Amino acid sequence: MKKKLGTLLIAAGIGLASSGIMAQERVFFGIATGGTGGTYYPLGGMLAQVISNNSDLGDKKISATAETGNASVANATLLGRSSIESAFVAADVLDAAYNGKNQFDGKAIKNLRALGALYPETVQLVSQPGITSFSDLKGKTVSSGSPGSGQWQLLGDLLAAYGMQRSDVKEDYSSFSQSAEKIKDGNLNASLITAGSPTSSIVELSNSHDVNIIPLTGAPIDKLRKSQPYYAKTILPAGTYKGIDKDVETIAVRAIWATHAKLSDDVAYAVTKALYENTDTLAKVHVKGKEITLKTALESVSIPLHPGAERYYREKGLIE
Template sequence: MKSISLKSTYIKTSITAVALSIASTTWAAGPVVGQFLTGSSGGVYDILGGGLTNTINKHVDNMRLNPSNPATISRVPVQLNNGRAVLGIVQMDIINRAMKGIEEYQQPQPNVRVLMGLYDNVMSQVVLDDSPIQNINEAAGLKIGVPSEGTKMIVAGVYEMAGVPEDKIEWVYLSYAEIADALRDGYIDIGTLTAFPKNGTVEGLAATEGVRFLEADDSIQDQWNRETPINAFRKIPAGTYPGVDEDAAFYAVFASLIASTHLSDDAAYRIVKGVYENVDEVAAVHPAGKQISLAKTQEYIKEGIISPEQLHPGARKYLEEKGIKLQ
């Protein structure tokens, strides 16, 4: 029985190795066939990734990509690193951790590169319109709803900088829908929700209860942006939600299109070119697509969100041809 088990294991391992080898060779020399890892079903990454997949397959020769939902967003770099997927969407703070092999990554994921910046996903601190709280520096002793430990770590860092220690806040872990309900019911004082591009949960809350976004002093925003560019503050434009007539701001995560290094330089170049030249098609799928541009990628590089060393060589070539300074 042991020999059969060992033989089975050997066969499975060999098949996997051969499959990965074939995938790498194919990506370099022939049609690119494989997965485009998007995001949770129905989420922005999923919708936007589907639009990007269609645009790439339509306008880039020898591309046959299939959109696929990863088990978790943190698995996207791992799958690309192992050559089990071709492209993916993920935010740059995750890419940094993956390439370094820190926090949720037990080892570095070196076979991952960036093709382009996509869009700013701006978070927010939401209160009901009749709340007496105006500024994040007033949060000591209050309950704040957060959707995950990772999000809480970043939010807590902002509050610490504003003079409110992490242990002076009661953190409540809830889904986005649960955060909205908890605000309505008075179970929490502040909710952490994505706010831009437009979030249906926030929109529903604004329409039924009325909401405001807490302020952070300009000095706090400036200091945070200098020290934490990978999660810099970005604007939530006035009018995004009913009854919210002033601009607001909170930290953002910066979504980017990433690729496996198994993807040849030529294929990466053609993907970048195909997306930029047909970006209107992607923008028609989801409002987040309206942010995709050469200027957005240039902004991310200039502000230290994307390091030039993280770029795929094929993407570097395209950007340099377009006059984008990478140093």
């Protein structure tokens, strides 16, 4: 990859000491995830291990690695350049990238292909104590992630839904982990974090600092969902984070595992099979791993399936 990414090398080489395995040619397979403070990263690491341990191409063995990245928008762009074999991308961003909408206006990425749906990512608007509603954010500092990112787009959509403009808040462009540190230090009022819950950066923050999760519900959210149908209503359960003693109404969007059209059909088939036939292993790493199932593998998938993944789903009866 042209861009320097921190690489989490998974133990794909465990057991290579035997001469039989040493003789196998290895096919390298990368998975672009997100920052270390989110959910993409730990699940991507375990998925890479699952693939490395449970898939091969006969005389070739797939060796997978998970790489830190800048999440959905950047990951879709990497796939568009065929700079990595696969990536995690939020369903709304993936749809926008393929169809040339929103952040990708006039820049449609038509070589994107889907491998399968993963889990719902919860929109968590984390704030300092005392900020209890979205309207309280007026005049406050709010982190929305990198300009042009899915988070940045969502903040703009939320502001519009609540009758506000970007100029009504002071935007900060920190990562999840950086945002948590700034809230802890009193240098940031709130941060928009869309990730599988519980999210490690929020867990660490709530364990040492009082925080609030602002509800996202009511007429403004109904308005948002009309323009962004990939967002579904959900509940962040009480006790997800220290100090959050009541259920919080919010929204969520499903994460999709995507690739590009140049990936070979055999590799796409093998990695898709490895994921959905080893979901119990992913469930041991993160609570969101329990929500990755073959039953929901095609939910929120609006772009073409990769032919290799499609072959697997036909074998399983998900597609006729």
